[in-house]
Amino acid sequence: MAKRKIALFGGTFDPVHIGHTTIAADAARHIGAEKIIFIPAKRSPLKGFLPKANDKHRLKMIALAIAEQKTFEVSDCELKKPAPSYTLDTVRKFQAEYGDDTLIHWLIGADSIDDLTYWYQIIELIDTCILITMYRAGCEVPDFTKFEPIWGPQRTEKLQQNVIQTPLIDISSTEIRDRLASDRDVTDMLMPPVAEYIRKHGLYQSKSTADGE
Numbered sequence: 488m489a490k491r492k493i494a495l496f497g498g499t500f501d502p503v504h505i506g507h508t509t510i511a512a513d514a515a516r517h518i519g520a521e522k523i524i525f526i527p528a529k530r531s532p533l534k535g536f537l538p539k540a541n542d543k544h545r546l547k548m549i550a551l552a553i554a555e556q557k558t559f560e561v562s563d564c565e566l567k568k569p570a571p572s573y574t575l576d577t578v579r580k581f582q583a584e585y586g587d588d589t590l591i592h593w594l595i596g597a598d599s600i601d602d603l604t605y606w607y608q609i610i611e612l613i614d615t616c617i618l619i620t621m622y623r624a625g626c627e628v629p630d631f632t633k634f635e636p637i638w639g640p641q642r643t644e645k646l647q648q649n650v651i652q653t654p655l656i657d658i659s660s661t662e663i664r665d666r667l668a669s670d671r672d673v674t675d676m677l678m679p680p681v682a683e684y685i686r687k688h689g690l691y692q693s694k695s696t697a698d699g700e
């Protein structure tokens with residue numbers, strides 16, 4: 488019997504933007520995943536700074552962004568753990584919950600490739616789930632051949648086969664935060680309810696201080 492497929496999409500989502508939702512939907516179609524679960528991280532183990540909006544705001548913005556999409560869900564499982572949380576632990580948690588007849592996919596953007604060697608137990612992670620790499624505007628086409636000497640040909644081949652040519656959407660949360668801090672327009676980058684939430688709560692108004700109560 489064919490296995491069920493789900494896709495997990497981790498990130499800081501500070502804030503979640505149209506790039507995230509568009510590529511996630513496209514990747515899910517390619518994979519044939521029955522659902523995509525957005526998993527906001529308390530903080531990224533590899534980013535040298537904390538998210539600007541607090542956990543509650545980031546979680547709520549994701550909920551607003553995905554409200555119309557029946558196959559999208561959000562999980563606060565990493566927010567409930569002490570920071571930082573590791574992808575491998577999260578993948579194992581979902582695998583245990585869904586059981587062995589479900590294939591767990593983990594989505595990353597092409598900009599994350601060079602960081603992968605620093606990820607916690609990366610070899611274990613490559614073997615445990617299906618790591619899906621999505622194209623990203625401004626990044627090179629994903630190419631894993633340079634990792635062959637460290638991860639071996641089978642893992643490299645597995646990663647390469649799971650590259651998905653998602654649409655190039657030139658949006659980043661950094662750009663959105665910068666624009667909001669200098670009072671510039673972000674209308675085309677955010678789902679309208681997320682833009683409204685940011686406005687209502689005065690998020691990302693300054694570059695330096697952390698937002699949220």
Ligand code: ATP
Nearest residue numbers: 497498499500506595596622623656658659660661
């Ligand atoms: P920041 O600018 O704060 O680093 P970001 O826009 O990259 O944020 P994250 O929350 O860090 O957003 O991203 C979560 C995941 O989504 C990462 O794997 C990232 O590579 C991917 N991603 C984010 N935006 C895009 C995009 N426009 N196209 C493709 N992948 C993306």
